[in-house]
Amino acid sequence: MKALQIRQFGSAADVLEYVDREPLPLRNGMVRVKILASPINPADLNWIEGTYGTRPLLPDVPGTEAAGEVIESADASFAPGARVMLLSYAHGWQEQRIIPAAELLPLPPELSWADAAMLKVNPATAWRMLHDYAELTAGSVIVQNAANSGVGRCVIQLARICGWRTINFVRNPTVAEELREWGADVVCSDDESGKQEALAYLRKRDERAVLALNAVGGESAMRQFDLLADGAVQVTYGAMGRRPLSVPNKFLIFRDLTCRGFWLSRWLSQSSSEAIVSMYGKLIEWMLAGHLKQPVDGMVALSDYTHALERQYAPDRRGKVLFVPSA
Numbered sequence: 057m058k059a060l061q062i063r064q065f066g067s068a069a070d071v072l073e074y075v076d077r078e079p080l081p082l083r084n085g086m087v088r089v090k091i092l093a094s095p096i097n098p099a100d101l102n103w104i105e106g107t108y109g110t111r112p113l114l115p116d117v118p119g120t121e122a123a124g125e126v127i128e129s130a131d132a133s134f135a136p137g138a139r140v141m142l143l144s145y146a147h148g149w150q151e152q153r154i155i156p157a158a159e160l161l162p163l164p165p166e167l168s169w170a171d172a173a174m175l176k177v178n179p180a181t182a183w184r185m186l187h188d189y190a191e192l193t194a195g196s197v198i199v200q201n202a203a204n205s206g207v208g209r210c211v212i213q214l215a216r217i218c219g220w221r222t223i224n225f226v227r228n229p230t231v232a233e234e235l236r237e238w239g240a241d242v243v244c245s246d247d248e249s250g251k252q253e254a255l256a257y258l259r260k261r262d263e264r265a266v267l268a269l270n271a272v273g274g275e276s277a278m279r280q281f282d283l284l285a286d287g288a289v290q291v292t293y294g295a296m297g298r299r300p301l302s303v304p305n306k307f308l309i310f311r312d313l314t315c316r317g318f319w320l321s322r323w324l325s326q327s328s329s330e331a332i333v334s335m336y337g338k339l340i341e342w343m344l345a346g347h348l349k350q351p352v353d354g355m356v357a358l359s360d361y362t363h364a365l366e367r368q369y370a371p372d373r374r375g376k377v378l379f380v381p382s383a
């Protein structure tokens with residue numbers, strides 16, 4: 057079976073290899089899944105570089121999330137033909153994966169493979185950050201950077217579903233109109249003038265944001281503090297700008313702001329299976345109802361991984377790039 061593999065850490069373009077791997081035999085309690093879609097996420101590129109929160113033993117097949125069809129089962133809970141999402145680290149950039157049945161989430165047939173493959177990470181990250189850090193009430197304001205990202209778009213849509221408002225900072229303001237169509241209340245460029253625009257929106261209503269979501273760091277993260285209410289929380293979940301977070305002392309002393317971090321892997325490893333199944337059930341419902349969408353840039357065969365990486369880094373990328381099995 058075909059797979060994308062790394063034997064050393066480095067930039068994906070340098071170290072990924074398209075290889076043949078021997079399929080392993082099935083043991084009791086395990087299931088063989090034919091992987092039908094697996095996206096490229098920023099975390100995958102960090103994983104391949106060896107800069108992620110955990111490092112795999114090498115050689116390794118990357119791919120944080122994936123969905124597919126059961127083709128062989130040694131566990132009573134899944135029969136061949138079942139559609140599943142891989143809940144643990146997916147190692148998804150390959151044609152097949154053997155995985156314990158307990159690490160699979162059953163999926164309804166109406167969910168597309170693309171939606172199924174993008175369910176685990178970004179929608180859940182947005183949902184947890186919106187629920188676990190601040191008491192949000194009708195009309196509450198959330199501020200976020202990298203708002204056109206996969207997570208950012210999930211935040212916008214989930215906030216709209218729940219009746220909360222979002223102030224969204226983006227590097228490239230040409231996406232503003234599109235994000236408004238997705239439900240964003242305010243879209244500003246991620247710079248000083250954008251911050252002033254956001255402040256003007258809040259001052260007009262005599263209010264402040266109660267939650268800030270930071271995927272960038274550096275100056276972008278610092279700009280969020282001015283928009284927050286006393287006692288509000290900033291949750292950092294990404295480091296796209298590769299600049300450290302620095303917090304001017306005054307925000308801690310006079311405004312009692314709190315800085316927290318979120319990592320979905322930790323939440324998944326610490327939560328009960330009931331909580332996990334219930335959260336994904338709700339997210340799937342919204343996806344099927346068309347309220348929670350994630351854009352796709354393209355579906356690319358594993359064998360065409362150099363093209364997939366080109367699209368991942370292309371300035372005009374319009375959504376996730378997903379790997380699908382080679383023809």
Ligand SMILES: NC(=O)c1ccc[n+]([C@@H]2O[C@H](COP(=O)([O-])OP(=O)(O)OC[C@H]3O[C@@H](n4cnc5c(N)ncnc54)[C@H](OP(=O)(O)O)[C@@H]3O)[C@@H](O)[C@H]2O)c1
Binds near residue numbers: 320321
């Ligand atoms: N902690 C967790 O559990 C968790 C879970 C999911 C995701 N994440 C993190 O969340 C972040 C977004 O993930 P995603 O899948 O939503 O990403 P994505 O859809 O690939 O979007 C990437 C976003 O990052 C922005 N960006 C790229 N380079 C940047 C830079 N140098 N400075 C500022 N912004 C930059 C992009 O803006 P442009 O469009 O302008 O390029 C875009 O908004 C990543 O850091 C990811 O690792 C964390």
